[in-house]
Amino acid sequence: MYKYNAIDRQLINERVEQFRDQVKRWQSGELTSDEFRPLRLQNGLYVQRHAPMLRVAVPYAMMSSTQLRKLGFIARTYDRGYGHFTTRHNMQFNWPQIEDCPDILAHLAEVEMHAIQTSGNCIRNVTTDQFAGVAADEVIDPRPLAEIIRQWSTFHPEFAFLPRKFKIAISGTKEDRAVTWFHDIGLHLQQQDGEIGFRVIVGGGLGRTPIRGQIVREFLPWQHILTYCEAILRVYNRFGRRDNAYKARIKILLQALGVEEFARLVEDDWAHLKDGPATLTQTEFDRVAAHFTAPAYAGDVDEGAFADRLHSEKAFARWVDRNTHPHKVAGYAAVTLSLKQHGVAPGDITAEQMEAVADLADRYSFGELRISHEQNVILADVRKSDLHAVWQAAKAAGLATPNIGLLTGIICCPGGDFCDLANAKSIPIANAIQARFDDLDYLFDIGEVDLNISGCMNACGHHHVGHIGVLGVDKNDAEFYQVTLGGRQGNDARLGKVIGPSFSAGEMPDVIDKIIKVYIEHRHADERFLDTFDRIGIDPFKNRVYEGRAHGKAKVAELEAA
Numbered sequence: 255m256y257k258y259n260a261i262d263r264q265l266i267n268e269r270v271e272q273f274r275d276q277v278k279r280w281q282s283g284e285l286t287s288d289e290f291r292p293l294r295l296q297n298g299l300y301v302q303r304h305a306p307m308l309r310v311a312v313p314y315a316m317m318s319s320t321q322l323r324k325l326g327f328i329a330r331t332y333d334r335g336y337g338h339f340t341t342r343h344n345m346q347f348n349w350p351q352i353e354d355c356p357d358i359l360a361h362l363a364e365v366e367m368h369a370i371q372t373s374g375n376c377i378r379n380v381t382t383d384q385f386a387g388v389a390a391d392e393v394i395d396p397r398p399l400a401e402i403i404r405q406w407s408t409f410h411p412e413f414a415f416l417p418r419k420f421k422i423a424i425s426g427t428k429e430d431r432a433v434t435w436f437h438d439i440g441l442h443l444q445q446q447d448g449e450i451g452f453r454v455i456v457g458g459g460l461g462r463t464p465i466r467g468q469i470v471r472e473f474l475p476w477q478h479i480l481t482y483c484e485a486i487l488r489v490y491n492r493f494g495r496r497d498n499a500y501k502a503r504i505k506i507l508l509q510a511l512g513v514e515e516f517a518r519l520v521e522d523d524w525a526h527l528k529d530g531p532a533t534l535t536q537t538e539f540d541r542v543a544a545h546f547t548a549p550a551y552a553g554d555v556d557e558g559a560f561a562d563r564l565h566s567e568k569a570f571a572r573w574v575d576r577n578t579h580p581h582k583v584a585g586y587a588a589v590t591l592s593l594k595q596h597g598v599a600p601g602d603i604t605a606e607q608m609e610a611v612a613d614l615a616d617r618y619s620f621g622e623l624r625i626s627h628e629q630n631v632i633l634a635d636v637r638k639s640d641l642h643a644v645w646q647a648a649k650a651a652g653l654a655t656p657n658i659g660l661l662t663g664i665i666c667c668p669g670g671d672f673c674d675l676a677n678a679k680s681i682p683i684a685n686a687i688q689a690r691f692d693d694l695d696y697l698f699d700i701g702e703v704d705l706n707i708s709g710c711m712n713a714c715g716h717h718h719v720g721h722i723g724v725l726g727v728d729k730n731d732a733e734f735y736q737v738t739l740g741g742r743q744g745n746d747a748r749l750g751k752v753i754g755p756s757f758s759a760g761e762m763p764d765v766i767d768k769i770i771k772v773y774i775e776h777r778h779a780d781e782r783f784l785d786t787f788d789r790i791g792i793d794p795f796k797n798r799v800y801e802g803r804a805h806g807k808a809k810v811a812e813l814e815a816a
Contacts, residue, residue: 255316255622256401256545258366265409266363269370273297274356281353294352296376296414297359298369303674305349308358309372312343314382314400314424315624315632319612322623324365326608332358336604339593341665341716342421343381343625344372348672370408375416377407377487382424383431384626385588387546388634390580394443394450396426398543399479402534405542406480413487417494418502420487421459433627434458435466435747436719438504439483444473451475456486456516457508460713464749465505470517476539478524480532485524489516548583549620549635555585560638569656572698573645576656581635589619589633589644590626591653592663596688598652599681600666601629610651618644627716628665630658661703661770662688665716669709669726670733676709678726678733683707683762690763691770700770703783704742719743721783722769723750724762735762739769739795740787753796768798 258266273293280290294300298309310325325345329337332354338346350358362368371378380403382396383389403422407413413420423432426443434440440455452474458467474482490504493511508516564571578587591611594600603611611631615623618640624632631653636644648654657663664687667673669680684707691697706720717723723738734756741750757765772795777786787795 255318255397256313256542262366263363266366266368266370267360269297269368270356270359270363273359277353277356292374294355295374296370297355298372299352299355300373301674302348302672303670303676304672306352306355307672308347308350308355308369309340310345310347310362310367310369311372311379312345312367312625313404314380314386314397315343315384315626316397317623317625318365319615319621319623321365321367322608322612322615324361324367326605326612328358328361329608330605336602337608338599338668339601339603339625339629339631341627341629341667341714342379343627344379345625346668348668373419375418375420376414377410377416377420377422380404380407380422380424381432381437381627383427384624384632385431385579385634386426386624387548388581388583388586388588389427390582391428392426392582393428393445394426395546396424396441396443397546398539399443399476400424401542401545402539403479403483406483406532412484413491416487416491417496418499418504420490420504422483430743430745430747431627433716433719433743433747436460436464436716436743437467439486440467441479443476446473449475452479454482454486456520457505457513459503459505460716460718461503462500462711463503463506464713464718465509466747466749467505468508468513470513470520477534478528480534481527481530482520482524484532485520485527488523489519493519549622551583551586551635552637555637555639557585557638560641563642567642570642570645572694573654573656574641576658576660577654578636578641583635585638587636587638587641589636589641589648590658591631591633591648592655592657593630593653594657594663594688595652595655596662596692597685599668599671600664600684603631607651607653610647611653614644614647628658628663630663656694657697659702659704660697661691661700661705661766662697663705664688665704665706665720667708667714669707669715673709673714675712676726677711677728678709678735679759680707680709680715680724680726683724683726683735683759686759686763687766690767700774701782703770705766706741716743717741718749719747720750721787722766727756729756733759735759737765737769737799739792740784742784751792753792754800765799768801769795772798 300307423437424441425432436458442453454471455467619633666684670676704721707724708715708717709726719741725736736756738750
């Protein structure tokens, strides 16, 4: 993974001291709260419902064991003993004191981490596939180019005050696992006639106005990625709305202009940048790529004992089936440590668990780990002969729930328990659904189902792209939940469809149960939930969910007519 050089360290340390001074000036009254707000946001510090929240960047999902131990130390020393991993590879601390944040940032700097540009109207954390570099279906490793984009975008003076926040995701695999179609810029690495380049997608996003992005360039040689992204951002900075925060994202601009006109404006701007100083060279690529060399994999890995364990231990076999993933090197697997233990807020991890994961990474995965879009932790390079030992240690730490890709492996934002913007709580709904589906045999029989929950229209839980999506809404100061079906990420990314009027919190476990039962009753052999949904449509699910509900059909008809 990338290591800071002397310039990097100097920049981060100076930024810490700068913020320390800004906090002191705010405390003394020299800076008003309004003047301090953009300064704290530039350093990842929000003020939430009950306390400040500090968001720490984990660029393109990669982290060392040393860094995770430092996060554990911060959680124990400055927070309440835990942190929360988000859908964009960040860690959030929900209870720090503002006056402690300069010290926290100094601790982060010691291990080459920071919170810069994790908030505010700027280019946010660059994300990619959690299996980058090891995925069996990888075409091109996206990490060197993700790091180059990170270096280019951090502290970029022209893009520090954009109309709204801006998110970039890169995929280098055959199957997109980085949700690229729903980012402001989505980049697909590909090869064309022996040349490496990008398919460039612009204008995707979830939130209040969910839109799938559109292709503005089918193939862009990799050397031009910075200048082309710069042209896109210059067009956005120039024409994006600043009078209405709800209409300020680039997706709204692209819809207003149309993709052809938007692409023309980008190409016109790029004509002034192409082949300029920001054009990448092979030397620069090689310099960064040298940080992402493969670890010293073992030669022949004995899988005999591993195979025996699979046959003799059902629980272990289940975990391997759900929580391990194909690796490009024979004899190895990538392991997902589940942060979806039933009864625990999805994505939360305690200081003790952070230290346990760091120990596992050191012992079994070359001291590195990843954070997934699904809010789990990945050990990317585990020998299959070590999987049983990893499973046992993960079980002891509460990190071995075999529910990756299953109904209870829920993506969930912090919701109304923490977030100032939320209309409703998310965590209690996730916990109630997990409690209802606590039978592993039944979960495995149901098969692959993505359930995503957001507490408000900002869609931090990515409910729009869940096979089943749940959105918290406010109705006359009461918390209700709207349900969507059929959303999905991947190459065939789609938005889910609303099934009808919203439900109370108490109804949600029954609603999910009815949806699952319709699927089980109608599925053909080997059909996944999405296969059945695509075949039979939304009506059977809708009819079952509202069956017996007072005036249910009338309400559905009223909604559809509106």
